[in-house]
Amino acid sequence: MYNLIPDSEIGRFIEEDVPYGDLTTTLLGIGGEPGEIAFTTRERTTVCCTEEAGRGLARCGAEVLFALPSGTVAAPGTEILRAAGPAAALHAGWKVAMNLLEYASGISTRTATIVERARAVNPAITVVTTRKSFPGTKKIAIKAIMAGGAFPHRLGLSESILVFSQHTAFLGGLDAFLERIADLKSRAPEQKILVEADSADEALRIAAAGANVVQVDKMPVAELAALVSEIRSSFPGVAISAAGGINAENAAEYAATGIDILVLSSVYFGKPADFSTSITPKPNQLRS
Structure with missing residues (x-):
C-alpha cells in the first residue's frame, strides 16, 4: 500500500552510521552472541517505516520476527518490530532502524x-x-504522510x-494570464490547472476563467x-484548496468551511x- 524506500538508500543510512564497523561491540567481544531487538511504542502512534527498519536490520545480518505494517x-x-540475530547485527542496525521509525x-x-x-x-x-520536506x-x-491518511500535493515541479x-x-499580471487558461488546458488536457489567489476577489476571477x-x-x-459559498453557487465545478499555516489546532476550522482540499506542511516539523528499544541476549538460540 505504501511506497518502499530503495535498498540503496537503506544501505546509505547504514553506511553513514557504521562506516568502518562497530568498535564498541568488537572490543567487547560480544558480536557473535545471539540476541533479539524489539521496538515498543511509548505513546499512541501511527506507525511508519517498520518495513524499511526491518530491511535495515536484515542487511546487517538479523532476521525480522515480527513487524506491524505502516499505517x-x-x-x-505496543511492540511494533522484533528481530533476532548476532549482537553485532543488532547493534549495527539499531539506530538506523530507530531513527527511521521515530x-x-x-x-x-x-x-x-x-x-x-x-x-x-x-x-x-x-x-x-x-x-517542503527536508x-x-x-x-x-511521502511514505509517512500516506501512512497517516494524506496524499502528496505535489511531488515536484514535473x-x-x-x-x-x-x-x-x-x-503581465493575473488578468493577462487568465486569458490564456483555455490555451493552457488545450496544451495539457490530462492535467488540472491549479491557480493560487491572493484575495477573495482574485479567487472569484480565477474560478470564472475556468481554472x-x-x-x-x-x-x-x-x-x-x-x-467557498460564493464559488459553490456561481462556479460549482471548481474545487477550492486552502494552504498556509494549517496545523492540528486549526485544521478542523478550515475543513468546516467546506473546502475540498487542505494543503499543509506542518506535519513535517515536530518531535519524532x-x-x-530493548536488546537482550538469547543464549538458548545456541542450542536450537
Missing part, C-alpha cells in the same frame, strides 16, 4: 491527527502535503500545474467560508515519535 495505529506499550512515525502520527480532525467535520475533504528525505516523508503570482508576474482548482493562502476562516 497501523498502535496504543502505548522520524517517519512522528510525521505519520501528526498527519493522522489532522486527517481525523478534518474529516470529523468534513468527511469528503482531502488532506495533502506540500514539497531535502533528501522525500521518499520517507507532474503538476500550479500557477502562482510569481509566474503571472512574467505574463480547475482555486488555491488560497493564509485566508482567515470566516472570509474563506464566505468565498517515542519508542523504547
